[in-house]
Amino acid sequence: MAAVTPDQLHGHHAPRGVMRWLTTTNHKDIGTMYMIFSFIMFLSGGVLALTIRAELFKPGLQVVQPEFFNQLTTMHGLIMVFGAIMPAFVGFANWMIPLMIGASDMAFARMNNWSFWLLPPAAILLIGSFFAPGGATAAGWTLYAPLSVQMGMGMDLAIFAIHIMGVSSIMGAINIVVTVLNMRAPGMTMMKMPLFCWTWLITAYLLIAVMPVLAGAVTMILADRHFGTSFFNAAGGGDPVMYQHIFWFFGHPEVYIMILPAFGIVSQIIPTFSRKPLFGYASMVYATASIAILSFAVWAHHMFATGMPAAGQLFFMYATMLIAVPTGVKVFNWIATMWRGSLSFEPPMLWATGFIFVFTMGGFTGLICAIAPIDIQVQDTYYVVAHFHYVLVAGSLFALFAGAYYWLPKWTGHMPSEFLGKLHFWCSLVFFNITFFPMHFLGLAGMPRRIPDYALQFADFNALASVGAFGFGLSQLIFIVVVVKCIRGGERAAARSWESAEGLEWTVPSPAPYHTFEEAPVVR
């Protein structure tokens, strides 16, 4: 067993059972809890999504009422964004960043615990709001005024849930920034850091900058709802469009918060299975930073149809298209890493290459949406739904699975089943495309989003999408089997679980001992 520090011995014996998890200050415990929590949220959000798809299987109203349908789309978005994707990446950060930079733990271990344990209360408020009088908020995950000013108590619960999640994110982000800047082992210079740490450092800055803005936006809604203010009320000199500006000032950086760590994970995996170092490490760092900086100057591309002076439309259109440049640099570098590599396609690599392929399609549809005259046609149609599911599901979620398969040996000490991992991948890839590819056509043909019923000509593609969605949902159960099997046994994993995997995390045994790097390693 690794040496126990005096700090840890201090309490005579570590708490056991539930108390261990409630009080832990260990980054691995906390990382595990983040990931379990986010997976539970992923399944809950998934149930809502499947209810939506069941309703949309054929025209007419059969499963739910329109009011409830809108609650479903709203809560699906909120739960997936704030409950599933974001916490999952924080879980990866908790587990891996200290291991990658040779730190004994996160910089603020106690605050780390609080960052996690704020999430369950927020989830209780959010999910509990379904049972409030009038049900959950149905204003869409973007909570646009004036709808959000008019909803019932569910809206207030959602506002407080967002406040609590914001506190959690800001504390988590500050923790990550400080850990990366201050806890690196001797010799681990910034430009030697694994790319995952770089992408998270930049993501953490984004979080610190925009989560407070979201808090401000929902606070204004709260004030408009209950305290008589007129931020979003034209009669009082305010403007509902102002809400959209404030929200998307948060919202666009937010989508990069959900994709930059994914870029980091993929940049760890591709070199390992290409058996070559990452192509263009420095340009990856600069590309990440420029994406982050640009992301503050593009928010109104979500508002082309809302009304804006032409100069504004042009500015936001060109600024948005500019983001495609650093994004393209990244995709180029991944491909160049694979070019003439000695490739093998174990599950992590399958997911990572799948990510590149499908995420890039999402990037292209993003570019199409960025063209103002086109976007005025497709805004609020299923085309946008297709776009953001290509970047969020095939982007963020696929990268999360890639990372999970890559580091499961380090977490559990056993290799994940290769067969099941591949099955999981192929089922997900196929069903994902069956679900979301037809949505491009639906959107171009004019089917609006967030509508429980639709015109007859959309029926076939919708039926197809619903079948795909149920297939996709069921495929995720394979992952549960993989993880449970991996925890309970299987092929023993070596310290360096994948041949030619680089990085400090592969120098500690698998599973990683409870305490690692209590004496900092020296990096040369």
Place this chain on the structure above:
Amino acid sequence: MNRASGMHAGDHYFVPEPSKYPIVGSVALLLFGSGAALWLNAVPAGRWMFFLGIATLIFMMFGWFGQVVRESQGGRYGRRVDKSFRWSMGWFIFSEVMFFAAFFGALFYARVLSVPWLSSGDNAALLWNGFSGAWPTAGPYAADPFTPMAAWGIPAINTLILLTSGVTLTFAHYGLLNGKRGQLKLGLAVTILLGAIFLALQAYEYIHAYEALNLRLESGIYGSTFYLLTGFHGMHVTVGAIMLTVMLFRTFAGHFSPEHHFGFEAAAWYWHFVDVVWLLLFVVVYWL
């Protein structure tokens, strides 16, 4: 694995033992959030949950910060922990800056864009006939007329007070650095006093605004931005004053040395931040 040999105790980074405070804080915020939502929707139990939440939060903060102070006094924080605190406080203040930025942004948007739009073009011709759009305004459909807050009365005095408090705080800091504890205590006490006077004047100003000027939260976009900006600023002054008060008590208890006093510095940074926000407020909310 490389194990460096020459590490000495000072390089060991302090990792705290398991702690029950975070989960207490989570329960507190659960009570706070659900209580507030219920209370706002006229469910009687909500109010009690809300206050119970706040009480639990205060209990948690006492316990947690108390433990941090004990750990610090026990010499368990090395130089690197100190550096971590510095980074984190800096970024925390930056996140606060962004919170205020949302409200300043709303004020900017209203004054520069939405109000002029409401009073020009089709809006003026078809909808809000006769709305001049001059700032300050309660909007085209204003319920009651109000008098805006003048800059050169209490607000100007408050500006002077806060600026002076920044000076007295620096005076205290120099006392600490030069080992003059008397100067430290005096400077801190005067700073806190100035903060309290500021808050009292602010409270008086609110009462005056409601009773004499008919300037309310309901007074359209002017009232909205005025009260939320100054209100959140006032809350931050309160928090800053509490932090400084804690530092004063710690000084009496003999804490802080000329080399090692980050707690004091953090509170001072926060106070200066609150100061700068006020200057901005004074210019764009009261003056211009």
